[in-house]
Amino acid sequence: MNHLYLKGIEKGYYHSDSDSFELNIPQLTIQEGELFALLGPSGCGKTTLLKVVAGLLEPDRGEVLLGDQTISKIPTEKRGLGMVFQQALLFPHMTVEANVAFGLKMKGISKGVRLEKAKSMLKAVGLSGFGDRFPAELSGGQQQRVSLARALVTCPQVLLLDEPFSSLDPELREEMRDLLKGLQQDYKLTTLLVTHDVNEAFVLADKIGIMKQGRIMQIDQPQILYENPNSPEIALFLGARNVIYGQLSQGVFRTGSFKLAVPGKEEFYQQSGWIVLRSENLKLCPVPASTEFSQINRDLILRGSVVKSVFSQGSYHVTVQIESQSVNLSFPADQSSKPGLGEALELTYDPQSLVFIPEY
Ligand SMILES: Nc1ncnc2c1ncn2[C@@H]1O[C@H](COP(=O)(O)OP(=O)(O)OP(=O)(O)O)[C@@H](O)[C@H]1O
Structure with missing residues (x-):
C-alpha cells in the first residue's frame, strides 16, 4: 500500500509585521494511484505543504506517512519521490540523457541499464532522438518533458508536481497535461499536484482539495465539488x-x-x-x-x-x-x-x- 497520509501537519511563519502564516492540516490521505490536486490562490500554502511532503521543509508538528511507514525523518532523496517544478531545473552542463539518468546513477545503477531506461523514458515523453542535446538546445515545453522523464525514470512511489506547466503557453500546457495524465495512469502513480489553475485541477485530478489560508476547506471529486461547493468563496473561486x-x-x-x-x-x-x-x-x-x-x-x-x-x-x-x-x-x-x-x-x-x- 503506497497511499500518502499526512497527520497533524502544522507549520508557521511568524513575521514581526503581524503578517504571519499558519499551515494546519489535521489529516489528508492521497490514495494509491490517485492524482490529488491541491487548488488554491497564491499564498494559501500549497508549496509549503508540498515541501513538507518532499522533506524540503520540517513541519513544527505532524507526520508524513507512505503506506504504514513514517517518512518524516527520511531525507528527501531517500523518500522515493519524483518531483517536477514550475521551472525544469535541469543540469545545464549535462546532456538530456544524462539529466534523465542522473537519479539512477545516484542509486548506483549500472551505466548500461540507466542509459537504456533513460532512452525508453525519453521515448515515453515523446523525446526520442533528443538525448544528445543540452537543455539550452530545447524549448521550454521540451525541457519540462525532460524533467517529467527524470522524475519518472526512478519509478517513484509518489510524484510531486508544483505548478509544472504554468510557464508554458496554453496549447503546450494542454498537450503536457494529456501526456502527464496518460503516464500517471499507466504507471498508477500516487500524485500530489499543487496548482492555482482551476481548469488544470479539474482536467487532471481524481480528487481536489481547495485550500485557503493554510487550511483545506473542502475535498471532493471534481464534479461533486463543482456541483456542491460548501462555501460562497469556493463557488466563486470555481467560477x-x-x-x-x-x-x-x-x-x-x-x-x-x-x-x-x-x-x-x-x-x-x-x-x-x-x-x-x-x-x-x-x-x-x-x-x-x-x-x-x-x-x-x-x-x-x-x-x-x-x-x-x-x-x-x-x-x-x-x-x-x-x-x-x-x-x-x-x-x-x-x-x-x-x-x-x-x-x-x-x-x-x-x-x-x-x-x-x-x-x-
Ligand atoms: N521561507 C518562508 N519564510 C517566511 N514566510 C514564508 C516562507 N515561505 C512561504 N512563506 C509565506 O507562507 C505563505 C504560503 O506560501 P506558499 O508558497 O506555500 O503559498 P502558495 O499557495 O504555494 O503560493 P503560490 O501559488 O504563489 O506559489 C505565504 O504567505 C508566504 O509569504
Missing part, C-alpha cells in the same frame, strides 16, 4: 458568477426585491445563505416566454433589462438587472443577436442546477 446572499423560505429565495423560485428546497424556512445561479444554467427565453412558451414553468422566468453586453470568443456575456439584483449569463453568439443596453430580456433556469449554501 460561479452569480453567488447571491439572501433568505430561502418555503421554496422561494429573496434578496431585496429580487425573487427566485427554488422548487425542491422547501425544507428551508427563513434560512439565510447564498444561492449559486451559474451563468451557464441561465438561458434566454426565445420570444416572450409568457405567450409562446407556456410549457416553461412561469415561476422559472426572470424578467430584467440589459445593463452590460460584451462579445468575447464566440459568446455574449450579458449582465441583466432583475429588480434589485444584477445577474450574469453567457450564451453562444449564434443563438441570438447581441442584446442591446436597456433591452428587456426574459430568462429561465433549470431549478435542479441551483445550489443553496446555508449560513450557519
Whole structure:
C-alpha cells in the first residue's frame, strides 16, 4: 500500500509585521494511484505543504506517512519521490540523457541499464532522438518533458508536481497535461499536484482539495465539488458568477426585491445563505416566454433589462438587472443577436442546477 497520509501537519511563519502564516492540516490521505490536486490562490500554502511532503521543509508538528511507514525523518532523496517544478531545473552542463539518468546513477545503477531506461523514458515523453542535446538546445515545453522523464525514470512511489506547466503557453500546457495524465495512469502513480489553475485541477485530478489560508476547506471529486461547493468563496473561486446572499423560505429565495423560485428546497424556512445561479444554467427565453412558451414553468422566468453586453470568443456575456439584483449569463453568439443596453430580456433556469449554501 503506497497511499500518502499526512497527520497533524502544522507549520508557521511568524513575521514581526503581524503578517504571519499558519499551515494546519489535521489529516489528508492521497490514495494509491490517485492524482490529488491541491487548488488554491497564491499564498494559501500549497508549496509549503508540498515541501513538507518532499522533506524540503520540517513541519513544527505532524507526520508524513507512505503506506504504514513514517517518512518524516527520511531525507528527501531517500523518500522515493519524483518531483517536477514550475521551472525544469535541469543540469545545464549535462546532456538530456544524462539529466534523465542522473537519479539512477545516484542509486548506483549500472551505466548500461540507466542509459537504456533513460532512452525508453525519453521515448515515453515523446523525446526520442533528443538525448544528445543540452537543455539550452530545447524549448521550454521540451525541457519540462525532460524533467517529467527524470522524475519518472526512478519509478517513484509518489510524484510531486508544483505548478509544472504554468510557464508554458496554453496549447503546450494542454498537450503536457494529456501526456502527464496518460503516464500517471499507466504507471498508477500516487500524485500530489499543487496548482492555482482551476481548469488544470479539474482536467487532471481524481480528487481536489481547495485550500485557503493554510487550511483545506473542502475535498471532493471534481464534479461533486463543482456541483456542491460548501462555501460562497469556493463557488466563486470555481467560477460561479452569480453567488447571491439572501433568505430561502418555503421554496422561494429573496434578496431585496429580487425573487427566485427554488422548487425542491422547501425544507428551508427563513434560512439565510447564498444561492449559486451559474451563468451557464441561465438561458434566454426565445420570444416572450409568457405567450409562446407556456410549457416553461412561469415561476422559472426572470424578467430584467440589459445593463452590460460584451462579445468575447464566440459568446455574449450579458449582465441583466432583475429588480434589485444584477445577474450574469453567457450564451453562444449564434443563438441570438447581441442584446442591446436597456433591452428587456426574459430568462429561465433549470431549478435542479441551483445550489443553496446555508449560513450557519
Ligand atoms: N521561507 C518562508 N519564510 C517566511 N514566510 C514564508 C516562507 N515561505 C512561504 N512563506 C509565506 O507562507 C505563505 C504560503 O506560501 P506558499 O508558497 O506555500 O503559498 P502558495 O499557495 O504555494 O503560493 P503560490 O501559488 O504563489 O506559489 C505565504 O504567505 C508566504 O509569504
